Amino acid sequence: MTQHLKHFIEGAHVEASDGARMSLVNPVDEQEYATAARGTAEDVEHAVAAARAQLDGGAWSRLGGAQRGLLLSRLADLVERDAERLADMDATAIGRSPMEPRMMDVPNAVANLRAAAGWANQIEGRTIPTGGYMGVRTLSYTVREPVGVVGAIVPWNAPLMITTWKVAALLAAGCTVVIKPSEETPQSALHLAVLCQEAGLPDGVVNVVTGYGEMVGRALCAHRDVAKISFTGSPEAGQAIQRIAGPLFKRVTLELGGKSPQIVFDDAPFEDAVRGCALGLFINQGQVCAAGSRILVQRGIAPRFAAALAEAAGAVTVGDPRQPGVQMGPLAKKAQFERVNRYIQLGLDEGARLLAGGVARPGRGWFVTPTIFADATNEMTIAREEIFGPVGTIIEFDSEEEAVALANDSDYGLAATVWTTHLARAHRVAGAVRAGAIGVNCWSPLDANLPWGGVKTSGIGREGGLAGALAYTEEKVVTVLLPS
Numbered sequence: 084m085t086q087h088l089k090h091f092i093e094g095a096h097v098e099a100s101d102g103a104r105m106s107l108v109n110p111v112d113e114q115e116y117a118t119a120a121r122g123t124a125e126d127v128e129h130a131v132a133a134a135r136a137q138l139d140g141g142a143w144s145r146l147g148g149a150q151r152g153l154l155l156s157r158l159a160d161l162v163e164r165d166a167e168r169l170a171d172m173d174a175t176a177i178g179r180s181p182m183e184p185r186m187m188d189v190p191n192a193v194a195n196l197r198a199a200a201g202w203a204n205q206i207e208g209r210t211i212p213t214g215g216y217m218g219v220r221t222l223s224y225t226v227r228e229p230v231g232v233v234g235a236i237v238p239w240n241a242p243l244m245i246t247t248w249k250v251a252a253l254l255a256a257g258c259t260v261v262i263k264p265s266e267e268t269p270q271s272a273l274h275l276a277v278l279c280q281e282a283g284l285p286d287g288v289v290n291v292v293t294g295y296g297e298m299v300g301r302a303l304c305a306h307r308d309v310a311k312i313s314f315t316g317s318p319e320a321g322q323a324i325q326r327i328a329g330p331l332f333k334r335v336t337l338e339l340g341g342k343s344p345q346i347v348f349d350d351a352p353f354e355d356a357v358r359g360c361a362l363g364l365f366i367n368q369g370q371v372c373a374a375g376s377r378i379l380v381q382r383g384i385a386p387r388f389a390a391a392l393a394e395a396a397g398a399v400t401v402g403d404p405r406q407p408g409v410q411m412g413p414l415a416k417k418a419q420f421e422r423v424n425r426y427i428q429l430g431l432d433e434g435a436r437l438l439a440g441g442v443a444r445p446g447r448g449w450f451v452t453p454t455i456f457a458d459a460t461n462e463m464t465i466a467r468e469e470i471f472g473p474v475g476t477i478i479e480f481d482s483e484e485e486a487v488a489l490a491n492d493s494d495y496g497l498a499a500t501v502w503t504t505h506l507a508r509a510h511r512v513a514g515a516v517r518a519g520a521i522g523v524n525c526w527s528p529l530d531a532n533l534p535w536g537g538v539k540t541s542g543i544g545r546e547g548g549l550a551g552a553l554a555y556t557e558e559k560v561v562t563v564l565l566p567s
């Protein structure tokens with residue numbers, strides 16, 4: 084029998100208020116492997132009320148930072164205990180090899196929770212010297228209070244990891260949450276909520292409402308008791324969220340898409356750069372916000388570099404990710420498959436030279452082979468728009484100034500990599516490129532202690548590190564008159 088997943092609200096698994104369900108499909112064989120509750124506005128109402136009650140005098144509101152930290156620590160241990168299970172959930176949902184979430188997503192989730200366990204006890208105020216009040220001395224201090232109920236809206240490409248970016252930080256800050264996982268990948272968020280209960284978090288602190296963005300996501304954005312929306316996903320959905328949450332003055336963090344450049348200078352460590360560019364293009368089938376999809380290569384080494392990258396693309400084994408030795412599975416969903424193929428055709432139509440891939444695998448499953456285009460320009464659609472698939476576009480440059488100009492000539496600004504052995508150039512370019520995160524001789528390093536987020540169309544705000552937790556607080560000032 085197909086497994087059925089229900090919401091997790093106030094510590095219990097519940098059906099959608101109208102009993103509706105949605106289908107979860109395995110991208111490898113296009114077969115339904117589970118169903119999940121298709122949430123309604125009423126379900127959101129129920130979950131937000133549970134989350135709010137925990138802040139309004141509930142057990143959670145009475146815990147101090149050290150106690151929240153202890154609970155986060157226990158939660159981290161439980162996630163680590165269930166690592167394989169959680170990795171398999173995320174892998175099945177999007178047709179990814181379980182090795183990737185086992186090696187990256189789950190350890191990252193555990194690290195986020197462990198780091199947040201430390202931040203929970205560092206949510207501090209300040210004492211601020213002032214000029215007094217009407218000639219009388221004053222004492223002014225600030226306190227950091229939890230912002231309130233958070234609506235956490237998550238995409239499908241790295242479900243557990245991205246959920247913990249949000250949940251770890253907001254719990255450290257003392258907030259409560261209603262998680263809206265992607266309609267494609269609700270399983271690991273639901274399991275995380277169950278683990279929160281096992282760790283000892285009071286029921287109602289972490290709730291999950293499964294369903295579609297148009298219904299559940301919108302209802303969260305419009306709900307008057309949701310104080311903050313923490314969103315990761317596409318710029319289009321980010322705009323829709325701003326249209327609703329903006330006029331309601333909700334706090335919003337938006338982690339959006341990218342078209343990240345990898346800048347390869349002629350003095351780059353050649354083999355490392357080829358490997359790093361291939362990783363940045365093909366991990367998770369290229370369905371990564373920070374995918375290094377614009378490869379800017381200095382002209383002198385461009386032919387050799389393009390040939391090496393095409394060879395690396397050709398060496399990737401594509402197939403059923405459950406089979407040993409397979410490095411790349413299918414794209415996560417049909418719409419994604421159609422989107423990526425549309426961009427490949429656009430690349431050909433616009434005159435880029437196809438060096439590798441570019442073909443869909445016949446038969447069942449949404450497979451696209453690793454694809455490299457060369458002789459492209461930064462004006463081509465494949466260089467400007469986020470493809471979110473295993474497609475790299477090589478663009479040549481002559482000088483450092485030109486490389487920086489090309490890197491910055493983009494609507495996006497999430498991440499960038501500089502490949503060079505020239506120390507001063509590495510720092511110069513890192514300073515000049517407009518992006519939230521720059522890697523020097525490494526593609527997109529992630530760490531729970533580092534801030535993550537973008538500029539321009541790549542988003543608003545940062546997650547990660549203590550500052551990421553502080554973003555789930557409001558700073559209140561208290562001034563006490565001290566007459567002598």
Ligand code: NAD
Nearest residue numbers: 237238239264265296300301316317320323338339340372
């Ligand atoms: P998406 O925007 O389609 O969906 C993301 C989430 O938003 C889903 O849960 C969806 O149901 C919900 N949603 C959709 N429309 C909504 C609306 N109108 N109101 C409220 N919620 C809505 O994105 P996706 O296809 O799931 O993910 C891919 C995108 O996410 C890419 O653009 C990628 O770059 C981006 N992403 C960014 C980061 C980052 O850290 N910057 C990380 C991962 C993915």
